Amino acid sequence: MTVTRPPAGMLSVLDRPNSYIGKTVPRPNLDRLLQGRGQYVSDLELPRMAHVVFLRSPYAHAKIVAIDADVAKRMSGVISIVTGRELEAVITPWVGVLSHLKGLKSAPQHAIAVDRACWQGEAVAAIVATSRAAAEDAMEHISVDYEELEAVTDMRTALDPATHVIHPSLGDNLAFERTLNAGDVDHALLGSEVVEADFVFGRHTGVTLEPRAVVADWSAAEGRLTIYQGTQAPHMVQNIAALHLGLREAQVRVICKDVGGSFGIKVHIYADEMATYALSKLLRRPIKFVADRVESFNTDIHARDHRCRGRIGVRPDGTITAFEIDDLTGIGPYSMYPRTSAIEANQVVNLVGGPYLTPNYRARARVVFQNKNVMCQYRAVGHPIACSVTEGLVDLAAARIGMDPVEIRRRNLIADDAYPCASPSGMKFEQLSHHASLAKLLQMMDYDALRAEQAALRAKNVHRGIGIASFIEVTNPSAAFYGVGGAKISSQDGVAVRLDAQGSVICQTSITEQGQGSESLTAQIVGSVLGVSMDRVRVTLGDTDNTPYGGGTWASRGAGIGGEAALQAAKALRQNILDVAAAILQSTPAELDIVTNSIINAGDGAPRMELNELARIVYFRPDTLPPGIQPELMATRHFVPRQYPFAFTNGIQASWLEIDTDTGFVTLLKHWVVEDCGTIINPQLVDEQIRGGVVQGLGAALFEKCIYDERGQLTNANMADYLVPMSGEMPDIDIGHVVSPTRESELGAKGAGEAGTAGAAAAVANAVNDALRPFGTKITEIPLTPQVILTALGRI
Amino acid sequence: MKAVAFAYARATSVVNALELLAAHGDKAKVLSGGQSLMPAMNLRLLSPDILIDIGGLAELRGIAVRGDVLVVGALTRHVDLLGSPEIALHAPLLRDAVAHVAHPAIRNRGTIGGSLAHADPASELPACVLALDATIVVRGPAGERRIAATEFFKGIYETALSPDELLVAVEVPVAGQGTAFFFQEYARRHGDYAIVGLAACAVVAASSFSDLRLGFFAVGDRPVLAAAAGKLINASVTPALLAEATAALADELDPQEDQQATAAMRRHLAAALLRRCAAALLARPELEKGATR
Known part of the structure; x- marks a missing residue:
């Protein structure tokens, strides 16, 4: 679609007198939910x-x-x-x-x-x-x-010839394999220090x-x-x-x-x-x-059960010369329907090394069948694996050449003015902001002071660590995700808006609400673009009979795709309203505007007519309208990104933690995130999405794991033994933003739902290794349980 | 996760409760706070024919000092132990321990009698009553029995209580001059069952222990009153002696392996707890790091 943008200095469709964009406004569904009037299927x-x-x-x-x-x-x-x-x-x-x-x-x-x-x-x-x-x-x-x-x-032996084949008709237990070879990894590694590690990720689930x-x-x-x-x-x-x-x-x-x-x-x-x-x-x-x-x-699907061998090449000056991975994951006995269980491994291949300049990247990912519960896509699909492997390797490389973890990133992250560009795996980046994000993060956390504090405490036998993790995030997926593979999963979304007989707005959207604020962002956009106050906007979602056709809410697509459809629908309705208003007021649409539920003169702001009155005339006294006018007080628009398969976002996280080396317990002291999701519609909702995502990532880092025995029995299928992250163990999470709107939509919003989960575990793992550096340990396994840490320290 | 259908009787008195227990024997379960029993029933791990709810028995509630004994009624809830001035004064170990028991919602309902009768080897209060040298008071058809805490716990979820008996109170000696307490546990998250925990009660005089009772929990099939404590009593506690005591402790304990920890890790953590306990009670921080490192 064509995107119109106002010249610099002029108000955009979003910067209007009663705009709700960029404002923390209460979610319209809050009172309903807080008063116990939610309508859950369970009830x-x-x-x-x-x-x-x-x-x-x-x-x-x-x-x-x-x-x-x-x-x-x-x-x-x-x-x-x-x-x-x-x-x-x-x-x-x-x-x-x-x-x-x-x-x-x-x-x-x-x-x-x-x-x-x-x-x-x-x-x-x-x-x-x-x-x-x-x-x-x-x-x-x-x-x-x-x-x-x-x-x-055991996924490691699933492909052995001696292992039983779960589905004889398939011939073997290999569900999917992907290889990638970009640049010249062998040549790049020849003149480099090469660091290698096996990264192990626990199976976990959404709860x-x-x-x-x-x-x-x-x-x-x-x-x-x-x-x-x-x-x-x-x-x-x-x-x-x-x-x-x-x-x-x-x-x-x-x-x-x-x-x-x-x-x-x-x-x-x-x-x-x-x-x-x-x-x-x-x-x-x-x-x-x-x-x-x-x-x-x-x-419920499980996720993240990966073992990934990673290699990185680095020169003494800090230049990262290559990444190489060999990823193995076990998905249960069936590929999940209809999105398949190959997407996570595929994403790992797509994303490893993504924030960095090196063009040399080789990858293999294998997905094998097992007799365990099915695995499939869960928040931040593949991202935590890719981020932990990439950022773990970058830290190991920095340690090998004696360089500060920040400095090696500064020297290797893609420059903020290098866009558009593509990663070695072919991911297209429209505009990312790694360096601006890093600079903001260092300032938020006062990196140098923290390093000084760390050194001072180390002398007192207190072991604290700083871990940093840059990441990229897939959002706003186009048909490239599922549609091109034949799945009937819509990548476009639609929004219908209509003015009711008293000047209020009813809005139907194909995105759905699971608590993340779809209803709010839709009302904020529609209210802002139309010039109607939010209390007059009612949003309907989640009903195939009563909403336009669309994909729903997943892969951080609600705001970026559904939000743009809402913007375009509201713009169209606004034009229709102004056409009718001009006819009634003997003016022209260009001379009129809608602000706070009233038609006004665009020039001097003088009120001309309330929307309520316009609706009354249209619905009950159409006989008084000039001939030839057929008002259309309902408009529907759809949107799908076409230029970029995904709107990549980026960000960076940092963790500050302390380890009791006697007991192996980790105390999280603080966590920071700087994230760039483009236009921010509701800052509070974005920040809380990120915080919630971080908590989910911290769960993976320290707590969560589905523990199977060798006979395939899940042995901790309850809330006492499967440890979800809880508030008592969570640190304060500070969030900052850099804003690089996507130019593929007028709204400019990218997704924010998975950024927190993408990098949190990587930041924690790096911080744990940083804290334990004096002991010469290297841990590349999560969850980082006391047992794992004490074992690495040789204490037990 | 729906319990099998069961009958329900709300006891009107201890006598009535005992009659109901006599009538139904081991087909009955006593419902106190219900914080362990109800989940077990919903998971169909337990399916008693009848629940005997003792929640209405005011005679089992309350905390009182009688001479040099603190009497805690079986129905005293965890939240009451946390807030009681008598507990704070005479048995602060219970207050310190209860702060680690699960979460407020559970502490608002769970009771001391329920916790002791349930006898989960990983729970806090059984170890506390060992350390405090408490007496468990039970009533049955033949009248009252008083059982030393050290004789009460028999195994995982097993106690000296017969199916026709009701745990009615706990008697704790009032803390005397020089008595000091230590409570600490290692749990993955606040409120979780401990991987290893220690409830300790000591009499400290002239910078040494004239008495030391170490109640370890989550280290076996029942709470353990560690004999290793004996090495530290009436002795000059040096890092070397403490190392000897932790070695003896490691020999003495026979902890289980589970998803949280191997037996070796439990022994290691128990030793760390013992060092921290000695360091804290004797106010000698240098003891915490041990002799060997």
Whole structure:
């Protein structure tokens, strides 16, 4: 699309007298949520609604020989017990591949396992009853005859010829492999110091406050399925449900009101959700599935289980000459549907070395199948891996040549005036600000003073460390992410705005709200561009019947894509309003403006007419309008980035922490982030997104890990043993900004949702190594538990 | 995560509670604060036929000083231990320990009797009552029994309590002249179960210990009153002696391995706690770093 920008010095469409852009205004949904009036699927009750509970495989890999549910079927409250074989008649299996991820393969996955369960937690039967408790009672009386099969659990041996092949039809356990060779790595490394390390990342998961929840309601009378679901992508759910139930999309409506947290966990299609849709169709009544906490740990996608060998070349003057990685990740028995489980490894390849100048980069990533829960995209997909490997290597290189970690970055980060440019992996950068961000970070943290404090404390046997991590972030994804690979996941979004009969505005958007402020940013943009106060803007989202078609909210796309659609729709409506106003007021649109709910003279600001009055005339006295005028007080616009596949953002983080070398415990003292997400619509929402993201990254750094035993049993599937980050351990997180708007949209906003998560663990790991430098240790494994640190120190 | 259906009875008196226990035996569970019991039931790890709710028994509530004994009713909630002036004066170890028990929402409901009867080897209060040389008072069909804390804990979730008995109070000797306390635990996050913890009670005179009771927790199947303490009593505590005591402690403990720590790490942390405890109680910071480093 064409973007119009005012010449310098003139007001843009956003800099208007009652603009809300760049202002911290309260979120419109705040009172509703705080007063307990949120509408979560977990709370939804419908007439004749039944509850489904899934009997899940206790084995990581087992043949299902027989299922005996005779006793259970006769129990009180039980409506039906359905096996995978029986459900097959209603819903077809799927294969999670995308054509642009060449060579990616996976096996057909069923809504409920047929013949064989491939991970501990895969559903093998559905128990539908009048209450969840009744269904759980019945579940205890189903006996399943399993024949345990060999489980593939260690990704390092998954490709060995001696290892059992999980899906014989695929030939081996390799789901996907990508290699990249840019520049001349071998030549570059010849004249360099080469530092190498193995980076190990724990498997973890999203742990949303509200678990996955769905109510599916098949109306045989209408031939229509209504799905109430806490999802990030309602139109994607509509498409997939229709496809596998043999319906047209028009026969499926997806409603998604409030969602208690997503973090990427709820952007996928889960087998148990598909089973719930199918059960509703089969049993012709509303069926509710709400995952309990144990099920959440066993079935919500996991992420980040990577082992990555990294190498870096560096010259004595600090020039980084090359990066090389060999990444291995295990994704469970199936590639997740429909986004696939190859994206994270693919992102790692795309992003390693991204902030730096060197053109020499070689990478291999392999994605293997295992008999563990499925892995897929979770907040900041691939970024924490890529950032930890890159920044860990940069720090190791600096230590090797005796250079300060800041100095090596200063010498190697891409210059702020070098854009547009591309990374060795082909990522196109429109405008980044690594050096401005670094300068701002150093000033915020008072780097030199901190180094002095560190040295002084070291003399007293107090071990503190400073860790720095630059990063780039993928936001505003175009069709390059999924669409080109054949997935029916929209990369465009739409917004419709209309003036009601009293001059208020109703706005429908295809982006969704999971707590990050989509509703607020949409209202802020529409209110600002139209000239209407925010209290008169009502935003509707999360309903495939009542919003334009669009992608939803994921990959930091809501503000940048949905926000631009809102801006363009509001601009169009504004023009339509001014056309009508000019006719009524015997003026011209150019001579008029809308400010704070009134038509005014653009020249002298004199009030001419309230919007309320204009709406009254248009809707109730159109007979008084001049002939030939047909007012259109509704406008719809869509937007998708076309010029750049992604709007890359950048930033830098720093961690300041202390290690008790006697006990291995790490105390986080302070964390800083400088981030560049382009135009900031609501500073508070952006800062809190970043803080929340940092906390998620700190969880990965110190706490979170799904611990499997060698038989593929998840051994810590509860909130006592799986440690999420909590406020008591979190440091203050200071946030600063550099603003480089994208010129691909008039709004100029890029995403901010994943920046915090991208670099937090890398900053902490670097700080831990910095603190322990006097001990000669090198730790490249997260989470950095006391056990890991004491072991590295040789204390145990 | 829905509990199996169960019957529920709210006891009207201790006598009534004992009658209900007598009638239902080990098919019953006593509901006190419910902070461990209810999650276990929701996970279907426990499915008692009947819950006997003692929450209404005012006679089990309260903290009182009787002579040189502090009597803490079984239903005294953690939050009450935190705020009680009697506890602060006579048994501040309990106050210090309770600050580490989970989070405010849990401390508002959890009770001392519930915690002791539950006997989780990683929880704080069982180790405290060992260190304090407390007596557990239980009542059963045959009347009252008084069990020394050292005799009360028998294993993971196992105590000397019979299914027909009710834990009614804890008696703690009032802290005397020169008594000092130490409480510390290592947990990954505030409020988590400790990887290793130490509740200690000492009598310090002339810069040495005339008594020292070390109650370690999360180091085995029950809280451990460490015999290694004996090495430090009535002795001049040098770094070398302390090293001898930590070595004896490591030999004495038989900690489990779990997701948080290996046995070796637990021994290492227990030794660190012992050094920190001695350094703090004797006000000699140099002891903390040990003799060997």
